[in-house]
Amino acid sequence: MPQIAYLxxxxxxxxQATRSLTGDFDAELVPFETVPLALTAVRRGEVLAAGVPVENSVEGSVPATLDALTTxxxxxxxxEALLPVQFDLLVRPGTEQSAIRTVASHPHALAQVxxxxxxxxxxAEVRATSSTAAGAAAVAAGEFDAAISAPVALEHYPSLERLVGGIADVRDAVTRFLLVRRPGKLPEPTGADRTSVCxxxxxxxxSLAELLAELSLRGINLSRIESRxxxxxFxxxxFFLDFDGHVADARIGDALTALRRRCSTVRFLGSYPKADRTPASVRETASEQAFRLSAQWVEDVRAGRLA
Ligand SMILES: O=C(O)C(=O)Cc1ccccc1
Incomplete structure (x- = not known):
């Protein structure tokens, strides 16, 4: 059974996200303390893949993941998976809210409450832990008074209780997760794909405006840009760019060729189906047929068949 790493x-x-990403096949999920450690296990071939958080609708990108993907x-x-995130305040039984001096959680969770x-x-003093569940484990061990955790954490730390539920500042926050592997056969294009590059x-x-123009001139929708x-x-x-389309699509291949010429480094971070399955809208002049016919025309001109 393949092993899949997760934070x-x-x-x-x-x-939770990694379970939904691997729902189609039998996999053994293996916990790691940090995203970089999970990715190292993938690079070494100790596990097949890793589920990692990349960005949140409230707090933005997860820098540790972006950095670990490019080193x-x-x-x-x-x-890709999208997971709605809600937060509970977990304590040891008998802890009163007024007695809470320390609250532990992942920095992304702390920022969202x-x-x-x-x-x-x-x-209360806020303490960062390597994950929301690590915060719950530390509270169970008596290190902190309260943890901000995923509702599902209670199932794993039955010695704790939920003092307050649903404490997110923004309701309906969503986090985006990716399943990453070593380079190999790419997922087939579906017409509703996303490509990520750095x-x-x-x-x-x-230079940035010109890079973005390479996308817009080919009718490519940029869904995210982030700099690290x-x-x-100093x-x-x-620049981390996410845009609609698959590297197998003519307009994306053409744009990547241009990016490769312009940039000192381009790292391809994957082409994969979008979690929301919204098809890319492709204008007629950027369609597969338009690219094929225009490339054929240039070939004909070069061969002296057309002018
Ligand atoms: O710590 C966790 O549970 C994580 O998976 C990282 C995280 C933290 C806060 C929101 C989304 C993901």
Whole structure:
């Protein structure tokens, strides 16, 4: 049975998302303490794939995941999942809200209940843990007074109880997760795909605008752009781009060819079906047929068959 890594321990949002990503096949889910450790296990071939959180509708991207995807050997995303996220305040039985001095959770969870904490636990100290479930485990071990966890965490930490449920500042928050593997056969195009790349461009006038123009000129819808520092050179950035379409689509292949020419580095991070299955809208001039006919025309001109 294939082993699939996830950000653990049991009871994280990532575990739930990874279960839904691997629902179609038998898999053994293996918890890792951090996203980089889970990705290292994939790179070493110790597990087949890893489920990782990438972005949240309230708090934005998960920097640890973006950084870990671009350092070391390339990995590619093959599937995407969207998970609604809700948060509970878990405590050891008998803990009163007024007695809570420390609250532990993953930084992304803490950020999504910031207003609730300010209004309801103004004096409590906030402590970051490697995941929401790690926060619950630490509360069960007596290290902190309360944890902000996924509702499912209670099943794994039965010694805790839910003091308050549904404490997210924004209802209906959603987190996007990816299943990533070592490069290999790509998922087939479905007509409702997303492609992710990471590009490094020169620090020159117009370089980002020109890169984006390569997409818009080919009718490609950009769904996300994010920059992260390169780290060892101050002021230089990597741009993470997500856009509608599959690398097998003519317009995407054409755009990637242009990106490869323009950028000092382009890392392909995958073409995979979008979780919401919304088909890409492709204008007539960017259709497969339009690309095929125009490429054929150039071939004919080059061969002296047409002018
Ligand atoms: O810590 C978890 O449970 C995770 O899976 C990371 C996370 C944290 C907050 C929102 C979404 C994912």
């Amino acid at each position: 653990g321990p049991a009871g994280t949002f990532t575990e 070391d050997e390339p990995l590619v995303a093959v599937q 910031r207003d609730w904490l300010a209004a309801n636990l103004p004096g 590009a490094v461009i020169g620090d020159e006038v117009g 520092p390169i780290k060892d050179r 002021g230089e950035y990597r």
